[in-house]
Structure formats: structure tokens, C-alpha cells
Amino acid sequence: MNDRLTTIGFDADDTLWHNERFFQLTQAHFAELLADHADRDHLMERLLAAEKRNIRHYGYGIKGFTLSMIETAIEVTDDRVPASVIRQLIEAGQEMLAHPIELLPHAREAVEAVLHTHKVILITKGDLIDQERKLAQSGLGELFDAVEIVSEKSPDTYRTIFTEHGDGPGSAMMVGNSMRSDVVAPIQAGCWGVYVPHGLVWDVEHAETPAENPRYRELEDLGGLAGLVRSME
Template sequence: MNTKLTTIAFDADDTLWHNERFFQLTQAYFAELLADHAEQDHLMERLLAAEKRNIRHYGYGIKGFTLSMIETAIEVTEDRVPASVIRQLIDAGQDMLAHPIELLPFAREAIESVSNSHRVVLITKGDLIDQERKLAQSGLGDLFDGIEIVSEKTPDVYRTIFDHHGDGPAASMMVGNSMRSDVVAPIQAGCWGVYVPHGLVWEVEHAETPEDNPRFRALDDLSELEGLICTLE
């Protein structure tokens, strides 16, 4: 198998543009709305449990998050949550869906620099319509040789994508802010996994850092990516 690095893939949310901070702002608003019914820490525990439980039903993204907030509100109020609060939660979710995209530093520059010498792919998970909206608003879509919006990022998913868009996992690199989805899973598939910390990470995406794996790398930000790639070739 050709092990020369030929394909570079990027995560989207919190790697190329801001995402998690809008979830956290909405969670704070959710806590305010339900303050008379539950302490914030307990409420956040219940919400996280609902989100984990509902991933298999709704997948990842704002719509599933909104439904999980509504479900949690119903549970903690023992079915007494006012319709006005439900309406405010729906409005909050719709505001998130309409929020303009804000690119992270060096996002465009990193993609442009590696696209001169490698195939470049976007691999993101979540709601199809919302991810397509964000990509269109980002202005980055034309820079990618391939775009994959998936329901989950597993080693098998990565193998399939890199067999299709590249020369297989061994010749591919995944760059992202989620240790679980963007680093550990690609490494398990046989890829390079490059961690670019964002600072805000959904608890579901936490995983142990594979420090001893020879295919793991970590960067301070995307401005360091081109230099890293040069050291591997």
C-alpha cells in the first residue's frame, strides 16, 4: 500500500468555524428558563443524559439538541413546563440554526496551503441541511475535492471515505478538534490523527489522548499544519 501522504481531511465544527460556544450560550439560557425547577448542575446532567440517549434517534446537531432540551424541561417539571417555555426553547434552536458562520483563525489559509499538494476533503457529522448551510456560508466549499457529511465518525466510515477519495487510510490524515471523532477513530482506521484544540468541547467527544501512537500529532492551531505535513514527507 502507498504510504505517502496524499489526502488531508478536515473536520468542520470548531475546527474551521465556531460551533460549540453557541450550544453553551443556549444551555445557559435553558438553565435560566428552568431555574425555578432545577439547580443548574442537575439540569445540565439531565440534559447531557438526554442528548446521549437521543443521538441514536436524532443524530448530532442543533435539532436533536433542541428536542433534548424540550424533553429535559418536561422531565424536570414533571410534565408541567409552560407552553411559553417550550416556545422559547424552539425559538432558541431556530436562532442557532440561523446564526451566521464565523471562521476560526487560519482556517482558509490552512486549506489553501495543503490543497496545492494534496487532495483535500471535508468530513463532518450532523444534520445534513444545517451542515450544508454552514458550509455554503463559510465560503470554503470550493476549496475541497470531496465533502462527506456523515451520521457518525467511526474507523469503518473513515476507511470507506479514504478509499473513495484518496489512496486509503495509510496515506490520509484527519485534522480536527474532537479527540474521539477526529483523532482516535482515524488512527484506529490507520490514518494520521491531528488534534487542533478549540477549548470548548462537548463532553460526548472527550477521549483519552493517544500520546504513544506514532500516528498522533497535536498542533496549537491550523497555522502549524503545513509545517507538520512537511516533516512527515
């Protein structure tokens, strides 16, 4: 295994720009709309179950989330959910798809700090059209040597991407806020995994921290990435 770091992958949602908070706000609105039919905790449990169940059908992203809200609304009302509620859920999903992009602190600086010395790749999952929209609005697109929008972030996904665009997983690092997708999976592929906590994390993305793994790193925020990379040279 080549231990020299030559390639750095960046997650997008909630690593470079805000994302999960829009899901949280929409879930709160969803709970208000269905308050007469289920209490919030029960409703959130049913919604999460629907999201997990539907990933294989719709993949990740806002469209699948919206369909899962509609499905849950139908279930908890025993098929009696008013059409006006369905309409409001569709509108909520459309609003999410149109929300402006807000970069997280140090996002641009972190990418710019390493792009002249390493290959930099954006690796994100979700709906293709929505992810392309967010990248275009972020103003970061021109900084990356490659962009990969994938259906799932598995160890095999990382092996393939870092072999195609770099020198293999052994010389690659993945930076992100999801312990499961951005840290554990890359480490299993042979990469370094750098955890940058965001605070708001979808329940599906939780995983045990691989703290004892020699390829695990953690940063308080992206402002520390350049120093971490220098320390590994």
C-alpha cells in the same frame, strides 16, 4: 501500508468555524428558563443524558439538541413545563440554526496551503441541511475535492471515505478538534490523527489522548498545519 501522505481530511465545527459556543450560550439560557425547577448542574446532567440517549434517534446537531432540551424540560417539571418555555426553547434552536458563520484563525490558509499538493476532504457529522448551510456561508466549499456529511465518525467511516476519495487510510490524515471523532477514530482506521484543540468540547467527544501512537500529532492551531505536512514529506 502506504506511508506517503496524499489525502487530508478536515473536520468542520470548531475546527474550521465556531460552533460549540452557540450550544454553550443556549444551555445557559435553558438553565435560566428552568431555574425554578432544577439547579444548573443537575439540569446539565439531565440534558447531557438526554442528548446521549437521543443520538440514535435524532443524530448529531442542533435539531436533536433542541428536542433534548424540550424533553429535559418536560422531565424536570413533571410534565408541567409552561408552553411559553417550550416556545422559547424552539426559538433558541431556530436562532442557532440561523447564526452566522465565523471562521477560526488560519482556517482558510490551512486548507489553501495543502490543496495543490494533496486531496482535501471535508468530513463532518450532523444535520445535513445545517451542515450544508454552514459550508455555503463559510466560503470554503470550493476548496475541497469532496465533502462528506456523515451520521457518525467511526473507523469504518474513515476507511470508506479515504478509500473512495484517496489512496486509503494509510496515506490519509484527519485534522480536527474532537479527540474521539477526529483523532482516535481515524488512528484506529490507520490514518494520522491531528488534534487541534479548541477549548470548548462537547462532553460526548472526550477521549483519552493516544499520545504514544506514532500516528498521533497535535498542533496549537491550524497555522502549524502546512509545516507539519511538509515535515512528513
